[in-house]
Amino acid sequence: MTAYDDLMAFQRDTEALGQVAGRLGWDQETMMPRDAAPQRGAEMAAMEGVLHARRTDPRVADWLAEAETSGEVEAAQVRDIKRSYERASKVPAALASEIARVTSQAQGKWAEAREADDFAAFAPVLKEVVSLKREEGAALSAGGDVYDAMLDDYEQGATAAELSAMFDALRPRLVALRESILAAEAPAALQGKFDESAQMKLSRQIAKTFGYDMSKGRVDKAVHPFSSGSGLDVRITTRTSETDPFNCIYSTIHEVGHACYEQNIDPDYLLTPLGQGVSMGVHESQSRIYENQIGRGRAFTGWLFGQMRDAFGDFGIADEDAFYATVNRVENGYIRTEADEVQYNLHVLLRFDLERALVSGDIEVDDLEAAWNERFEADFGFAVDKASNGVLQDVHWSVGLFGYFPTYSLGNVYAGCLNEAMRKGVPDVDAALARGDTSHATRWLRENVQTHGGLYAPREVIAKACEFEPSEAPLLSYLEEKFSGIYGL
Structure with missing residues (x-):
């Protein structure tokens, strides 16, 4: 065997153990007894x-030094293993274990x-989590920007400075659109109660409609919906509310993305560094385009209206056009995961700014709730009523995911670019979606984005799929056109 073969054999076992660790996390959020x-x-x-x-085994360094590669796939495998080795080697083993222990317990306390x-x-x-993550960030940054080092865990190559510039371009047009919409007459809101077992049955049907392979996955309930795993075992969770079936339906579609x-992902990459999504920004582009540009589009909601009638009977919405408007209703709310497309990114930008301040020490944990409430009222125009609707609504900080939040908005930007390119590449996509056939859209995404896994860098995979460099412009144009139509602006 060559050094490359030895390296990949060792890495496959490491990847398999990483999947086992992920399964422990899935169990913790779905089925684990509380006192465990x-x-x-x-x-x-x-x-x-x-x-x-x-990840820090000295043999990895030896194999990397000796490995000879042939072709872009082998070169990419070595590139990613080297990056992981160099990154892991900067973090003391005791610190890595302590972070895992504390964040596991913090999740339950959250x-x-x-x-x-x-x-x-x-x-x-x-406070313990923040202290540990600051220590880890300092080790990873080696004198550079600590937050950038954290961000690199989720979006390789991105920096807070470039994301801030992108978000600064988003914010004024989003705020202006939001103000225009809220000044207009709103569509009817969904009323009544919707059986939660029927919601779960419909959600599983919709998951299959979007191509989710239930023989290699499952749908469960959790406080905070999430997706876990890769390859042949990819699980999702959703949640239900008796008065809001859209929460369940669109959480499911999001996680199915x-x-x-x-x-x-190309099955040849199974249990290798390339066998997972390349970044959280690209990952979020898939969940958001499934959920929004496809799932909340006029064509697909026309089909979904019929499915809702079959599942729940007459629920008070007259026709497909009224249902489309109701699905896309813009209204004030506290919860990021329940926010409409117009306001969602404003929720993310709040978190991005607060966590950067928390990491840098500009604010401390004791000041976090007050800082959150002040910023929220400034951005949204009304006060937070309770902690579960404010600083405690997201699980991310309890499990140490600092640097994760901005990838949500970056994913929206990528989704805007992909939607523009997909509609040029698949001009009949809406006709298929109106029949409940998502295969035209999902096939384009599979062939142009998903199959590559980690082969290309994040921005590169989006640029290759779209044939242009990603920017916020397509997302903003899409939102302004869509909601101007719905609200008669």
Whole structure:
């Protein structure tokens, strides 16, 4: 065997163990008994210790030095293994294990504090998480920008400065559009109660409609919907509300976008560095285009209206056009995951700015709730009423995902670009969507984005698919055209 063969054999075992660790996380959020949290923390810490030891094994450096590659796939495999090795080697093993232990326990404490609307109960463990992540960021940055080092975990090559410039271009036009919409007459809101078991049945049907392979996945319920796994085992979760079936339906479609990305990666990349989505920004582009440009589009909502009538009977919406307007209704709200397309990015930008300040020490955990509430009222024009609708609504900071939030808005930007390119490449896409046939749209995404996995850099895979460099312009044009039509602006 060559050095490259030895390297890849070792890496496949590391990737497999990483999937096992991910399954522990999935279980923690879906089925684990509440009182098992301390033991699960120890288990996660032990697994992280094993993974860190493998990622920093001196043999990896030797194999990398000796490996000879042939073609772009082998070169990309070595590139990603080298990046992972160099990055992991900067973080002490004890610190990596401690982060895994503390964040595992913090997740449970966050859920309890969220249920009790008590940020003060969560603050002590969040202080531990922030301290540990600052330490890790300092190690990774080696004197550079700590937040950029954290961001690189989720969007390789991106910097806070360039994202800030992009977001600064988004904000004024989003705010102007939001103000125009809220001054106009709103479509009817959904009323009544919707059986939650029927919601789950419909959601599973819709998941299959979007191409989610249930023989390699499953749909469960969780407090915060998420997707987990890759390759042959990709699981999603959703949530239900008796008065809001759209929450369940569109959370499901969103997570199916993530899951289909993982399921559709070239099977030759299974359990290798290329066998997962290349970045969270590209991942989010898939979930957002499935959810919004496809799932909330006029063509698909026409089909969905019929499915809703079959599942729930007459629910008070007269026809397909009225249903389309109701699905895309813009209204004030606290929750990021429930926000409409116009306001969603404003929720993300709030978090982006706050977590940068938290990482830098410009604000501390004890000041976080007040800072959140002040910024929210300034951006949205009304006050936060309780912690679960404010600083405690997202799981991300409890599990140490600093640098993750901006990838949501970056994903929206990428989705805007992909939607423009897809509609040029598949001119009959709406005719198919009106029949409930998503295959034309999802095939284009599979062939142009998903199959590549980690082969290309994040911006590169979007630029290749679109045949132009990504920017915020297509997203803004799409939003202004869509909502001007709905609201008669």
